[in-house]
Amino acid sequence: MSWNTDDVNRTLEAGAPALYAALSPLGRRLFYPPDIPAQAQEAKGRSFNGTIGIFTDGAGGAVPLPSMAAALTLDGDDRNRAFLYSPVPGIREVRERWRGWQRRGVAASVPSTLPVVTAGLTHGLSMVADLFGGEGRTVAVPAPFWGNYRQTFALRTGAAVSTAPAYRDGHFHPGAVAEALSAAPEGEPAVAMVNFPSNPGGYAPTRGERDELRRTLLEVADRRPLVVVCDDAYAGLVYDPEVPRESMFWELAGAHERLVPVKVDGATKEFSFFGGRVGFLTFGVDLGEEAAAALENKLSSLVRSTLGSPVALGQTILLQALRSGKAEAEIREVFEIAERRYRAVRPALDDLDRDLLRPLPFNAGFFVLLEIPEKLGLDPQRVRRHLLDHHDTGIVAIAPRYLRIATCSVAADALPELVRRVERGVRELAGLTR
């Protein structure tokens, strides 16, 4: 179909009014013109294809340097895929298989789009920020939060991050998003971040907490178009059997006409493929064919104007796992390492002196978050430096008074000692002796 910007906008507005209403000025402008990649895509398989600027063997195959080709055991089509450009929205088979992976156990009636490939999750988040952020847009983020949300939404697009406490009286606070949006003018579109298992918290909500969060999000959507970004970086890393593992995305998809769930996920943590840079962007709305094409046109425009095209090598390697039928079992083995570390750190935290450090609730993911009691008046950056300089220990400081331990990257038997060192460091700086 030959489209222009107005056609794309009109089609999207008709098929997904809330999504369209929440678009930023950039989001409205986005349009993927039928230029080189689109024309090359259409010419694929023709006997004479002189469209795109790639070096081929004359029959569409890649011509890799032998020393690089030797690094991969792939051959045939997969080797070509790895060395040539990926289609702009991603390799079709990867997108379809990832959709199948995402939808394990999800009822057929729950809507979700064919995922678009991103260069890791950060890129997916920055695409969401480009689509829905911008000056004057409120982005609700329960605090403490992963600092890169500020870079992607506020620093790059000028959106205003509005926070509310993620924990209250030592418990998860399901009303945080609604609270963070309480001052935003009625009717104005907004964005909300939902990240479970969380970074830096290492927390996934219980069934009751999730129900309450869902209720409050639907209530917000009664008053404004609401884009809910489910950052599922740590999907599946839940250690308590009573706590749901599935993404909140599936409980929000199709649940309210003014709520637009967006799933940001990918291979980085879920497939232990940090360097592969493969992420996905999926929308939980029933778009119909035309509006889905309009949305994909806008997403392609964003990818084309920033990355050019997503990483083919990462996608091709991920494809091997998605096709293998073994991904679930292999991931379980990797996650068991994370779980052993989680189980090793728990008793060490139980022994912590609560006058020095208070662990926030944690039951999932890669991290433990410790709060320094306010009355100690200690800057977490000062604690971090002290641990580096005097205790041979590195952790992350998060303002105004948190310390984050990445349990995922420390051997289980080293974790109790690490926790003891953190406690000792805080005790020294607080001038308390035992």
Ligand SMILES: Cc1ncc(COP(=O)(O)O)c(C=O)c1O
């Ligand atoms: C919550 C969260 N979202 C997104 C990301 C980014 O993932 P990626 O490395 O794929 O960009 C991270 C990485 O630490 C994260 O913790």
